[in-house]
Amino acid sequence: MAQFGQYRVYLLDWNGNKVAQLFPGDDFLSITWEHRRNQPGAYRCELVAETATKDRFLKHYQILIERNWGNAPGDWYEEYAGFHLGNHEWWVNSDELDEHYWASIGLSPEWLVDQPLLQPVANTGNANWAYYDLWWASGFADDVIKSMVGESMVSPADTARDFTQMGLQGDAGAGVWSCYEGSWIRLLDAITDAIGETGDKGGCDFRVERVSGGYEFKTYAPFFGTDRRRGNPDGNKPTIFSFENGNMRNPDYKEIWAEEVTAAYGLWQGGGMERSIYERTNAAALAESPYSRREGAYDLRDISQPDQINGILDQALIDDGLQTFVTAEILQTDACLYGRDWWFGDLVTLDLPGGRSFDMRIVEVSGAIDGENEERIEGVIELWTRTEAA
């Protein structure tokens, strides 16, 4: 079996300094990790417990995985970083065995934005009262979620809430313009509410990335990743998974419209017969068949500004609309390397037999290596449907 990537795994301290090399190393057993779209991705690093290496792990130290997709020194890149958020220690005893293991478990730096709460806006410079009753802002989605992070953990009005190792990328004025609000919910949940789990609602994605001395919250509009589709406008070398290229097998394609909501009703505020009702429909889907109308109700009583409702319902029509599932097993070949020809977030092309071709996005990647440097890479792809105009 071909071996593609070379790896180095380090333990980092709170300032991002390398304090120990775990792999290659005598007490290293394995590490698994995952990249998830707009969410923290988990890792688990297993070591032999008898050595002192495990004792160097302090709360919130970090794991860094460096990977080289080729053999040249310039091909190294940072594949993954994750915060040490727990220990797991276990023993294996039998007549033949007397072994002792230890594992670090944790999450990628997106975990950081799950720490603070989105608190109401501080009434800074005004002695009348300290806080409003909610956090609220309007603007482009990527700027607004940066404001959420900025006011919750990077430069908060209450300096006790400051994460000193956390930075914030400058505003870009991209994504969807709207109003966004929340109060006393986790910052990560507020960001998810603002841009959607897929990033489609806000027209952007976010990541928390390692920088010198700490981490930085960054946004990417219209998406995080590289466009490697056939005919991509950036002129990148296309990555095409197909039988012909020998890098795909067992493709599977499903479409399900059994629960496809084509008429969405937003139930705003008001009791009984005074409740305000908003309606949005999927006109194209309704026109497909005389039996297409499936109605869905959405409780939007907590929305303070009704002009947000149509956008929320439009997103509901997508989320609860036609479900299309495309899966395939992909072969990493010399001509199609992970880390060079495709990575987490990228847009790629999937060619199915019969001439059908799909724009796909790599929305999750999980990887694993063991002490023998044997790697396993798995990915999840979804159809790419986001409007790309920033």
Added chain:
Amino acid sequence: MAISWGGMAGGQIRRLEQVQQQQAGTVQNADNYQFTVHPTCPPSTSIVFRGGLCWYPPAFAPAHGWFVNSYAADLADTDIVTTNTSFIYYSYTFTNAYWYAGCVLVLTYGLNPDTFGLKPATLPDLSITLAGTNSGLADGFEEYATAAEAEDALAAMSVERANSVGLPMTALVLRNNGNTTDANQWMSIDRVNRGRSYLLWDYRQAWEIG
């Protein structure tokens, strides 16, 4: 090396959410959601009145609940808004660019006994009076360099002036948009103070603060 690809996860959580949404099809606590004021997303300068039963008629109106439709009104529209509690067709032109002025938004539509109970689809002209903080000035508006000063003036204002012309809906802090030549030039209205105009004390109605 074979790399397996999984499909999108099933919609279990989404289905649970859908059940909750269906169960929330009615809202029991009606009064909290009745007849409230909501800004719209900038750069709009409009306000939305969420319709419903109103149980707070002014002194000269019939003392029973009345139903108000939902309306959107652009507060920069001089046809809809007057800025004087005594005269209609008044507007206000700021003297100082980017300064603030506090006022109470008063709904005057529907309070004439002759028209009471009528519910036109759109808000009639001059349905809104912006009652400024200074009864001594002809147009009632008073400008301040800071939002805090404008809020202080609102806190000290006698709401009787607003009550006398209609139904006080909310307090507002209006901020000039830099144009000191034309009338009713204020920035868009936010839910909180983000450096533009904003609803004061959220959208609680003025009788609660009065």
